Amino acid sequence: MNKNVHHLTNWYSISHTTFTPYYPKGNGQAEASNKILLKILGKMTKENGKRWKEKLPTALCAHRTTKSQATGVSTFSLVYGTEAVIPIDLVRLAVKLAEIAGIPREDTLEIIEKMRDNATSHNHLYQANMKARHEGQVKERKFQEGELVWKAAPHV
Structure with missing residues (x-):
């Protein structure tokens, strides 16, 4: 502080305190994404972990262009409305460009919207499956009057 x-x-x-904003859902998503990136970087720098900075752009590209299990599509395609053209696809680039050139803009936007809707419905199915799996593992416990139990505070 100055x-x-x-x-x-x-x-x-005045008592001066500092804090960081906490958004549990957003922070959890960022943590999950970071965990995946760390796994990718760990595999890429297996022999020498000190050169991770050089591998980071490749790891980010791999992470962004890989289809998510939760949504069924890549984050790249959700943002840009088309799958990424990675170097191995450059051979087929002319075919893709010809397909894209013949589609009017309104139709392209409709296709992108349908892709996002499909990703959303896929994500809802995935979450329902995860919820069912979790609820199958939860054990019901019955308590007797007078037993001591932990009570979660609503503000925590």
């Missing part, structure tokens, strides 16, 4: 701000907060008897 000296002047510190002096000002002391002068007015």
Whole structure:
């Protein structure tokens, strides 16, 4: 904290605290994505982990162009509306460009919207399957009056 701000907060008897915003769902998604990236980087730098910075662009490309199990599509295709053209696909690039050139813009936007809708429905099915799997593993417990139990506070 700046000296002047510190002096000002002391002068007015203000307790200064810092915090970071916490959004559990978003933070969980970021953590899951980071965990996948760490796995990819770990496999790419197996012999020498110090050169991970050089491998990061390749790992990010792999992560963004791989189909997600949850959605059934890649994040690249959700953002740009088409699958990524990676170097191995450059041979077929002329065919793809010819297909794309013959489709009017409105039709292309409809196709992108359908892809997103399909990804959303696939994600709902995936979450329902995960919920059913989880609920199958949950054991029901019955408590007697007078037993001590942990109670979760709603603000935590």
